[in-house]
Amino acid sequence: MFEQLFKSIQEKVTLNEDDKEVYKSFFIPKKLRKKQTLLQEGDVCIYNAFVENGILRSFFTDEKGNEHVVQFAIEGWWITDLSSFLTKSNSIYTIEALEDCELLLLTMEAREALMDKIPMFERYQRLLLQNAYIANQARINSTLTETAEEKYIKLGLAYPGIIKRVPQHMIASYLGLKPETVSRVRKQINTRI
Amino acid sequence: MFEQLFKSIQEKVTLNEDDKEVYKSFFIPKKLRKKQTLLQEGDVCIYNAFVENGILRSFFTDEKGNEHVVQFAIEGWWITDLSSFLTKSNSIYTIEALEDCELLLLTMEAREALMDKIPMFERYQRLLLQNAYIANQARINSTLTETAEEKYIKLGLAYPGIIKRVPQHMIASYLGLKPETVSRVRKQINTRI
DNA sequence: AAATTCTATTGATTTAAGTCAACAGAAAAT
DNA sequence: ATTTTCTGTTGACTTAAATCAATAGAATTT
DSSP: OOHHHHHHHTTTTTHHHHHHHHHHHHHHEEEEOOTOEEEOTSSSSOEEEEEEESSEEEEEEOTEEEEEEEEETTTTOOEOHHHHHHHHOSSSEEESSSOOOEEEOOOHHHHHHHHHHHHHHHHHHHHHHHHHHHHHHHHHHHHHHHOOOHHHHHHHHHHHHHHHHHHHHHHHHTTOHHHHHHHHHHHHHHHHH | HHHHHHHHHHHHHHHOHHHHHHHHHHHHHEEEEEEEEEEESSSSSSOOEEEEEEEEEEEOOTTSOEEEEEEEEEOEEEEOOOHHHHHHOOOOOOESSSSSSSEEEOHHHHHHHHHHOOOHHHHHHHHHHHHHHHHHHHHHHHHHOOOOHHHHHHHHOOOOOHHHHHHHHHHHHHHTOOHHHHHHHHHHHHHHH
């Protein structure tokens, strides 16, 4: 159950056997069936979730009633509404399992206690946040400069696993495109090969 | 010279008089004239800059030769290319003064030493990063859901100081719009009043 | 003071992506 | 097994914003 988590931590900071037991005592294992939610729009996001297995998305609904996918998270990734989690404000996002999932959950209290006990965990968290910030910056640049086709191709290159496992209309939503547009982009790409 | 910095720190964490002297010894004061750059595309970004006075922008140039404004920074804000700064990679961004500026610069070594000496500075930095991450998330959502007019109006509401001090075509660039579009949006808004 | 560059506006036209609608195979639910 | 829902495709048409081009006042530079 903790393989992916320890792998992720070891990629960024040192991790010894004693630490592992501490980690095990702070995370809450949780299974989620496909279509079940970890967070509902309007609720406070009380968990920072690590994905051991499966895939989830976070999304919000705009005033016109359209859903917008904000993030996908597969094995080895974290997912939460950071704003709601940190400030205990009501979330505008829903986090939903797209497949059956195995998660490891961390409450704010557990997170802080863990940072106290294992300083390297604080560094790990900071590195994650830095990477997430840089990735978001790249995503903004992408939406501002690329055509529909470029966006789709780059996503496929960066995260082939996600494009294969997620319905196409959710990929479209993540890219800020309509399903019809993604369908046409794919057709276009295929006829060029 | 340090008023804005101390004000910013005090808004987030505790700050005593001894700390102030430590801070003063680590930051490098730097004046920049309008149009001078703190970072040139292709160079490694070796400074994390705090703006005491003035206004700057960071931007990049895409393959088609179009400039895209990534960030503005006014008094009390930080600006850097975080990716280049952290990984010592060559930056794709240029950081340029839009007015004469007074900056306080922090090298990576000074930043780490400061975090060592003043643990509260690490917390302050983490809080800044969290806020920046949340703001970027909101910006992504905005570009995916809002019309040109909504983007312009919201920017004006959120940062009236920036819209007043920066040429309109840079506002357009920041919003992912063309100058002509912003001009038309403004006309539209005015005729409705 | 004159020349040059920068900035913003407006009009005419184009275009990338959106919208609306119909269809059909795949997957899930009963 | 057979409805029902989900998912992806395609065609016809619309639209928001981009593009191209001309203009002119403001700000800088010389």
